[in-house]
Amino acid sequence: MEKLVINGGRRLSGRVKISGAKNAVLPIIAATLLGQDAPSRLDEVPALEDVRTIREVLEKLGVKAAFDADKNTFTVDASVIGSSEAPYDLVRRMRASFLIMGPLLARCGRAKISLPGGCAIGTRPIDLHLKGFEALGAKIEIGHGFIEAAAPDGLKGTHIYLDFPSVGATENILMAASMAEGQTVIENPAQEPEIVDLANYLNVMGARIRGAGTNAIKIDGVTKLTGRDYTIIPDRIEAGTYMVAAAMTQGDVRIDNAISEHLKPVIAKLKEAGAHIEEDVDSIHVWADKRMKAVDIKTMPYPGFPTDMQAQFMAMLAISEGTGLVTETVFENRFMHVDELKRMGANIKIDGRTSVVEGVANLTGCQVKATDLRAGAAMVLAGLVADGETQVGYIHHIDRGYDHLVQKLVGLGADIKRVKE
Numbered sequence: 001m002e003k004l005v006i007n008g009g010r011r012l013s014g015r016v017k018i019s020g021a022k023n024a025v026l027p028i029i030a031a032t033l034l035g036q037d038a039p040s041r042l043d044e045v046p047a048l049e050d051v052r053t054i055r056e057v058l059e060k061l062g063v064k065a066a067f068d069a070d071k072n073t074f075t076v077d078a079s080v081i082g083s084s085e086a087p088y089d090l091v092r093r094m095r096a097s098f099l100i101m102g103p104l105l106a107r108c109g110r111a112k113i114s115l116p117g118g119c120a121i122g123t124r125p126i127d128l129h130l131k132g133f134e135a136l137g138a139k140i141e142i143g144h145g146f147i148e149a150a151a152p153d154g155l156k157g158t159h160i161y162l163d164f165p166s167v168g169a170t171e172n173i174l175m176a177a178s179m180a181e182g183q184t185v186i187e188n189p190a191q192e193p194e195i196v197d198l199a200n201y202l203n204v205m206g207a208r209i210r211g212a213g214t215n216a217i218k219i220d221g222v223t224k225l226t227g228r229d230y231t232i233i234p235d236r237i238e239a240g241t242y243m244v245a246a247a248m249t250q251g252d253v254r255i256d257n258a259i260s261e262h263l264k265p266v267i268a269k270l271k272e273a274g275a276h277i278e279e280d281v282d283s284i285h286v287w288a289d290k291r292m293k294a295v296d297i298k299t300m301p302y303p304g305f306p307t308d309m310q311a312q313f314m315a316m317l318a319i320s321e322g323t324g325l326v327t328e329t330v331f332e333n334r335f336m337h338v339d340e341l342k343r344m345g346a347n348i349k350i351d352g353r354t355s356v357v358e359g360v361a362n363l364t365g366c367q368v369k370a371t372d373l374r375a376g377a378a379m380v381l382a383g384l385v386a387d388g389e390t391q392v393g394y395i396h397h398i399d400r401g402y403d404h405l406v407q408k409l410v411g412l413g414a415d416i417k418r419v420k421e
């Protein structure tokens with residue numbers, strides 16, 4: 001086990017390059033299973049634990065998959081899929097493994113996947129995924145910890161309304177429908193940029209998808225998709241995390257390879273808190289010369305304020321001037337970072353889905369832990385501004401979603417290192 005040791009009090013300054021988006025590359029790697037006749041080569045793939053895990057999943061399916069973490073390229077030859085079963089140990093390690101169900105159903109006519117467990121931030125059900133597959137004509141059986149889906153005569157296009165704009169369900173249904181017979185319409189889909197990136201990749205492979213990123217997606221099924229080259233969009237949540245770090249430390253940071261269009265609510269809230277932000281074509285300049293003021297945030301599906309930025313903002317509110325309300329509407333238990341921040345002296349009260357954060361003048365460094373990916377990022381941000389030394393444990397959570405975090409923060413002047421427990 002390893003931990004991060006941070007000495008707080010340094011203003012961040014300089015430039016940082018954002019890596020490819022974790023939440024785009026995982027569904028896109030699942031979608032490579034649809035590519036016949038030619039391999040797919042993906043560029044700007046971030047060096048993350050989750051990317052290594054999904055590569056193992058593809059290998060288990062008898063598919064050749066190679067990841068070059070130095071060149072950030074991922075190649076898949078899915079001309080032959082040897083198995084349509086994914087084992088418990090891999091799905092348990094990463095819920096996003098469930099995203100292979102749609103492609104396997106479309107390509108092989110069946111899929112048997114271990115039921116994904118819940119995780120720290122919530123039960124994470126998959127009912128909307130299954131409702132979509134059944135609407136497309138698949139038979140679903142659940143038993144002995146596995147979900148089995150079968151569509152021996154292929155999938156048929158249909159009209160699907162999503163009760164909640166679930167990102168994963170939208171992605172799974174999109175991939176399954178891309179090879180269904182006839183047209184599928186998904187109403188009330190997720191509209192995240194990562195959905196658009198997946199649809200763009202599928203269309204490059206020969207799919208016929210219109211409307212990704214809007215409130216209705218139309219898919220005209222095709223009989224075959226071909227592996228293709230594709231470059232992953234930048235990670236808006238990684239970018240947002242460094243923007244908050246610049247604001248909290250009253251630093252001056254230029255964030256390269258960031259698409260400000262994907263970060264509108266984060267930019268708006270940071271400006272409201274008193275940060276200065278300049279948006280260029282593919283970079284964002286963030287600087288602050290005084291303590292941030294408290295703001296209220298309420299997480300919503302895109303284009304609302306992203307739930308994946310909630311913990312990071314709470315770390316900033318913990319030392320901002322005034323009281324901020326943080327309302328989490330997407331997940332039912334995404335306040336695991338509150339207790340850890342309170343160990344550092346934060347003044348936070350949880351009232352149902354809302355946390356009341358009363359800013360304090362400073363936090364004090366101590367031993368804390370990452371309870372989940374974004375909570376871990378929040379603890380690192382808190383350590384950057386705390387008095388003294390902060391030690392963040394369980395950093396395997398952070399390794400899942402942040403590419404070269406320590407190197408990037410050291411490059412911005414932070415005093416942070418990774419040490420053995």
Ligand code: EPZ
Binds near residue numbers: 128130165
């Ligand atoms: C994706 O998770 C992201 N993960 C999450 O990022 C992100 O927080 C989430 O979308 C919301 O933006 C990946 O893309 C790999 P959902 P996903 O399905 O697809 C409920 C991170 O930190 N729901 O939109 O699992 C569910 O319980 C991670 O990078 C159902 O009720 O999110 C939750 O309350 C964390 N039934 C809400 O919808 C379903 O069938 C949002 O879930 C599916 C979901």
